[in-house]
Amino acid sequence: MSILIKDLKYTYMPKTPFEKTAIHDISLEIQKGEFVAVIGHTGSGKSTLLQHLNGLLLPTEGEVFIDGEKITKKNLSEIRRKVGFVFQYPEHQLFEDTVYKDIAFALKRFKLSDEEIDAKVRKAANTVGLDEALFESSVFDLSGGEKRRVAICGVLVSDPSYLLLDEPASGLDGKGRRDMLALLKKLNSEGVTIVLISHSMDDVAEVADRIILINEGTVALDGTPGEVFSKEELLASMSLDVPEVTKLFNDFSKRSGIPLPTVTTALQGREIIRMLINEGRLVL
Amino acid sequence: MKISLGRFVPGNSLFHKADPRTKIIWTVAMMVLVLMCRNYVEYAVAAVFVIASFVASKVSFKFILQSLKPILVLLIFTSLFNFLFYRGENVAFMMWSKPIYWESIAMSIKTVVRVVLLIISASLLTYTSSAVSITDGLESLMRPLGVIKVPVHEIAMMMSIALRFIPTFADETDKIIKAQAARGAEFDSRNVIKKVKSYIPVLIPLFIAAFKSAEDMSTAMESRCYRGGKGRTRFKVLRFSSADIVITVATVLFAASIIVLHIFIK
Numbered sequence: 450m451s452i453l454i455k456d457l458k459y460t461y462m463p464k465t466p467f468e469k470t471a472i473h474d475i476s477l478e479i480q481k482g483e484f485v486a487v488i489g490h491t492g493s494g495k496s497t498l499l500q501h502l503n504g505l506l507l508p509t510e511g512e513v514f515i516d517g518e519k520i521t522k523k524n525l526s527e528i529r530r531k532v533g534f535v536f537q538y539p540e541h542q543l544f545e546d547t548v549y550k551d552i553a554f555a556l557k558r559f560k561l562s563d564e565e566i567d568a569k570v571r572k573a574a575n576t577v578g579l580d581e582a583l584f585e586s587s588v589f590d591l592s593g594g595e596k597r598r599v600a601i602c603g604v605l606v607s608d609p610s611y612l613l614l615d616e617p618a619s620g621l622d623g624k625g626r627r628d629m630l631a632l633l634k635k636l637n638s639e640g641v642t643i644v645l646i647s648h649s650m651d652d653v654a655e656v657a658d659r660i661i662l663i664n665e666g667t668v669a670l671d672g673t674p675g676e677v678f679s680k681e682e683l684l685a686s687m688s689l690d691v692p693e694v695t696k697l698f699n700d701f702s703k704r705s706g707i708p709l710p711t712v713t714t715a716l717q718g719r720e721i722i723r724m725l726i727n728e729g730r731l732v733l
Numbered sequence: 734m735k736i737s738l739g740r741f742v743p744g745n746s747l748f749h750k751a752d753p754r755t756k757i758i759w760t761v762a763m764m765v766l767v768l769m770c771r772n773y774v775e776y777a778v779a780a781v782f783v784i785a786s787f788v789a790s791k792v793s794f795k796f797i798l799q800s801l802k803p804i805l806v807l808l809i810f811t812s813l814f815n816f817l818f819y820r821g822e823n824v825a826f827m828m829w830s831k832p833i834y835w836e837s838i839a840m841s842i843k844t845v846v847r848v849v850l851l852i853i854s855a856s857l858l859t860y861t862s863s864a865v866s867i868t869d870g871l872e873s874l875m876r877p878l879g880v881i882k883v884p885v886h887e888i889a890m891m892m893s894i895a896l897r898f899i900p901t902f903a904d905e906t907d908k909i910i911k912a913q914a915a916r917g918a919e920f921d922s923r924n925v926i927k928k929v930k931s932y933i934p935v936l937i938p939l940f941i942a943a944f945k946s947a948e949d950m951s952t953a954m955e956s957r958c959y960r961g962g963k964g965r966t967r968f969k970v971l972r973f974s975s976a977d978i979v980i981t982v983a984t985v986l987f988a989a990s991i992i993v994l995h996i997f998i999k
Contacts (some may be wrong), residue, residue: 466742466793505911526919534915542912544937554934555917589941604916 450516452479452502452611452642457511459497471497472666475511481610484637485644486657488677490688494666495646499613502644503532515611530559533609537616539600540593548591548599549584555607573606577632594625605636612636614645618652630656654678654692654713662687679711694718707731741863748790748861750976753870756858759984763854766991767847775994776846782987783850792860800856801849808845815841864896873971886962894950902943909938 457475462468472494479485489495500506501513504520513520520528536542545551549570556566574581577598583591588599597617604612617633618626634656637643647653653660653674660677662670664687670677678684678691681699691699691713698712698721707730712718725731743749748756763783770776787797801808821836858867872889879885910920913934922928 500911503915505915526917529915529917534912536908536912536915539912541942542909542916542934542938544934558917558919607917 450481452477452644453514453517454478454501455512455514457498457501457513458509459501459506460509463509470666472663474667477661477668477671479642479644481642482637482640483642483659484633484657485642485659485661486653487644487646487661487663488648488650488653488689489663489669493663493687495663496615498663499534499615499644499646502611502613503534504528505534530607531609532611532613533604533607535601535604535612535614535617537619538597539604539617540596543588543596543600543603546587547585548579548588551588551599552603552606554603559607569606569608570602573602576605576636577602578628594621594628597621597625597629601632609641611642611644614643616646616648618647618649626652650678650690650692651694654695662689674713675711678713705731740859742792742796742860744791744861746789746791746861747976747979748786748857750974751861751980752971752973752977753862753866754874754971755973755977755980756862757867757870757874759980760855760858762984762988764851766988767850767854769991769995770843770847771995772998774998775991776843776850778987778990778994779850780846782983783853786857786983787853790857790861792857796860797853797856800860801852804848804852808848811848812841812845815844864899865893868893868896869967869969869971884962886965890962898943898946901946902939905942906935906939909935909942 454475454477458470458473460468460470475498487495487499497506501508501520502515504513504525507520507522515528515532518524518528543551545554552570552573553566556569561569571581574584579595579598579602583595583599588596591599601617612633614633618629621629630652633643633645637656645657657674660670660672660674661668662677662684669687670680670683678695681691681695684691694715694717695711695713698709698718701707702709707725709721712721722731726733767779767783770779816833816837817831819834819837819840821834821840823835824832825835825838826833862870868889871892872885875883875885875889914920918931918934920928920931922931
């Protein structure tokens with residue numbers, strides 16, 4: 450059970466003066482239960498790659514398999530039921546007159562009874578932390594953070610086993626961002642495979658257990674946050690950054706002469722400082 | 734989005750460099766001259782001139798075919814009707830016991846050539862000039878109408894804003910369609926009513942986006958002190974260049990030859 454990508458290539462507007470190959474030579478496997486972050490600078494092809502994972506784009510060359518089943522024109526609706534996709538600024542896709550109807554939009558097609566729909570909507574609302582009191586209000590009266598929750602709820606309501614997200618935290622305030630990351634972690638711990646695109650290296654380091662770096666349309670690095678963020682210079686050459694905490698500890702290691710592993714989260718940093726203090730190598 | 738007619742293809746040819754006003758007048762002149770043509774010699778001269786212009790514009794042949802595609806049906810029908818029903822004097826042959834005249838064959842060929850030449854010259858303008866430069870050109874050409882209180886600048890501004898937002902909304906539509914498709918919307922129903930209904934989840938967010946951009950746009954314009962066309966200067970001033978002189982001279986020569994042929998060949 451996995452997402453399998455074989456020799457993927459995609460060309461926008463082939464055979465015109467505007468022809469552009471967005472991604473090429475990508476072969477990957479994403480196992481069930483993984484939390485993968487896709488990084489890369491603007492225009493590197495991350496979004497194009499992600500859109501292939503639920504058939505929003507079909508490969509120019511190569512194949513994509515979901516749980517062993519190849520994505521073709523014919524099985525798109527089953528694939529999309531299995532693989533949810535949350536776009537950047539998902540609140541822009543809301544259109545129904547009430548929150549409840551908007552969340553239930555996807556379910557309307559599945560020929561479920563009203564009770565089943567109701568149960569699923571409530572469960573999804575509970576997962577994203579959406580107050581049921583808002584169900585009958587208009588989607589356009591909500592705050593930005595609430596709108597985004599409604600939009601994500603509308604995707605989660607069909608119980609996808611894979612969830613793709615394009616910059617889910619962009620435009621949110623600090624609390625909104627933390628809530629979003631916590632939500633994704635919770636979903637992942639419940640068994641949902643998550644693939645997200647993010648420009649925030651701090652977010653990526655905090656939540657992902659695997660990072661895929663896309664540069665000029667193909668995979669440049671693929672590994673744990675520790676592995677990927679240990680290559681600060683390579684990342685810099687692709688105009689990418691490492692997490693702030695990594696910079697801090699690299700600097701600390703250089704100045705103090707204490708060799709340290711690559712630190713990618715504040716939690717790891719705290720552990721290392723505690724260890725250094727216990728060993729007596731660091732005196733506060 | 735597939736818009737083949739009226740799509741700017743960037744380039745660096747004689748036509749790309751020319752002033753949009755030259756090209757607009759050129760297009761109008763071409764229409765008049767092509768419609769003036771009566772006999773094969775005139776058509777041949779016109780065809781040679783149009784083809785030469787196309788070579789000078791360096792627009793690929795594929796795009797010409799693309800611009801002709803939408804009128805293919807129209808072409809077939811007009812030539813067919815001319816072929817079957819035009820009454821001449823010299824019978825060429827009999828078809829299903831109905832006489833087909835030499836004149837009707839000539840007429841259908843002429844009609845096709847005429848329409849093709851018209852479309853090609855009109856699409857040359859849109860292939861070699863961006864929408865913005867066409868509006869600039871039109872504004873400049875229509876300026877005399879300001880005397881009779883036609884709000885020329887405002888009309889041009891509205892046109893250029895509308896044109897400017899077509900690609901933006903095309904992108905936005907594409908994004909919304911994808912987002913709705915990702916959560917289960919289907920747009921390929923055969924039932925017409927269902928098909929229209931299935932676009933509601935796209936249209937509503939699109940309208941909201943349009944109103945939002947309109948609001949942002951007007952705020953941005955106001956905060957830059959936009960107050961209509963009065964006393965406004967231009968960042969890109971339209972100027973006649975050598976390219977314009979070349980096109981003008983060529984067109985005048987072409988027009989002269991058509992008029993001469995018109996007078997001398999009956």
